[in-house]
Amino acid sequence: xxxxxxxxxxxxxxxxxxxxxxxxxxxxxxxxxxxxxxxxxxxxxxxxxxxxxxxxxxxxxxxxxxxxxxxxxxxxxxxxxxxxxxxxxxxxxxxxxxxxxxxxxxxxxxxxxx
Amino acid sequence: xxxxxxxxxxxxxxxxxxxxxxxxxxxxxxxxxxxxxxxxxxxxxxxxxxxxxxxxxxxxxxxxxxxxxxxxxxxxxxxxxxxxxxxxxxxxxxxxxxxxxxxxxxxxxxxx
Numbered sequence: 001x002x003x004x005x006x007x008x009x010x011x012x013x014x015x016x017x018x019x020x021x022x023x024x025x026x027x028x029x030x031x032x033x034x035x036x037x038x039x040x041x042x043x044x045x046x047x048x049x050x051x052x053x054x055x056x057x058x059x060x061x062x063x064x065x066x067x068x069x070x071x072x073x074x075x076x077x078x079x080x081x082x083x084x085x086x087x088x089x090x091x092x093x094x095x096x097x098x099x100x101x102x103x104x105x106x107x108x109x110x111x112x113x114x
Numbered sequence: 115x116x117x118x119x120x121x122x123x124x125x126x127x128x129x130x131x132x133x134x135x136x137x138x139x140x141x142x143x144x145x146x147x148x149x150x151x152x153x154x155x156x157x158x159x160x161x162x163x164x165x166x167x168x169x170x171x172x173x174x175x176x177x178x179x180x181x182x183x184x185x186x187x188x189x190x191x192x193x194x195x196x197x198x199x200x201x202x203x204x205x206x207x208x209x210x211x212x213x214x215x216x217x218x219x220x221x222x223x224x225x226x
Contacts, residue, residue, distance in 0.1 A: 033213060042203060043158065045213040056213060058115075091157065093214075101146045101207060103214060105157040 002027065004094050004106035005074075012112045019079040019086070021109045025094030032075045033103060034067060037089045049075060082113045116141040118206050120217025127194050129226045137204035137217050138186040144206040147180060147187045148214065152201045162189070194224045 005024040013019050025032050031050055035043040048056040049069035060067065064082075069075040079086055089110050093103035117140040127133050139147075145166035150158035164171045164178045164187065171178050175194075180187040191198055201221050205214040 035214075035216075042216045042218045043214075045215065048213055059213070101212070102148070102160060102163065104160065105150075107157045 004029075004092060004104055006090075006092055006106035006109050008109060009107060010110050010112070012114060013082045014114050015083060016081050019082050019111055021077040021079075021090050021092075021111070022074040023077070023092035023094075023106055024074040025092075026096075026104060029094035029096045029104075031095045031097070032069050033093045033095075034075075034077050035091045035093065037091060037108075039088070043091065046077070079111075082111075084113050087111055087113045116144055116206055116208075116215040118204060118215050118217045120204050120220060122220060123218065124221045124223070126223045126225060129194060129196060129224055131194055133189075133191045133194050133198070133222055133224075135189045135202055135204070135220045135222070136186060137188070137206075138184075139206040139215075140185065141206070141208070142182075142185065143208050144215075146207045147178070148205050149176075149178060149189050150203045150205065150216075152203065152219075154200075158203060191222075194222075196224050196226050198222060199224045 033048050034046040037043045045059040047060050047067045064080045066078045089108045091105050091108045093105045095103045120137045148163035151161045152158045162176050162178050164180050175192045177190045201219045203219050204217040207214045
């Protein structure tokens with residue numbers, strides 16, 4: 001059973017470009033969470049999605065950030081017009097069912113904005 | 115909203131000694147408390163968790179205790195080994211598919 005997959009593992013963008021981060025949950029998992037980790041800091045919640053639904057986006061910045069989890073395919077975290085402050089590790093986690101809260105993390109995407 | 119505080123921020127122990135990391139939370143509705151271990155450049159890995167209907171849980175050298183009245187929970191690692199060196203994060207959440215709120219992390223160094 002493959003774990004949570006994320007790609008790319010490393011992403012370099014120049015200021016003003018767009019970044020697209022992809023997350024494929026573990027097989028059988030229908031809940032996806034995105035977290036951001038700034039250098040030498042803890043993980044901060046961004047958004048929680050189920051298939052075709054955003055359940056909780058209370059941690060998402062109001063502008064430039066969006067997320068989706070379509071019926072088919074991976075979850076996408078999209079950052080438009082990136083700025084240097086967006087440089088961070090972005091982790092997604094998945095869990096199997098709302099009544100089981102264990103979240104298993106992917107390897108992360110390390111975004112560097114030049 | 116929930117706030118989780120974690121102490122200490124760094125902890126150095128001698129190999130074979132025990133290590134204890136403590137967390138407090140603010141939202142009395144939280145009832146799920148996982149602990150994650152993160153090695154440098156790697157993903158956070160779930161090492162143990164506890165739910166509010168349990169006061170203590172043990173898995174080999176790792177144990178977690180929970181005091182709901184005082185709103186704090188602790189991670190205990192016995193017989194520490196160099197491979198236990200990592201950053202440890204506590205977290206809290208309301209069960210049923212909710213977000214995790216993480217502490218700031220503890221850097222554990224086990225000296226051989």
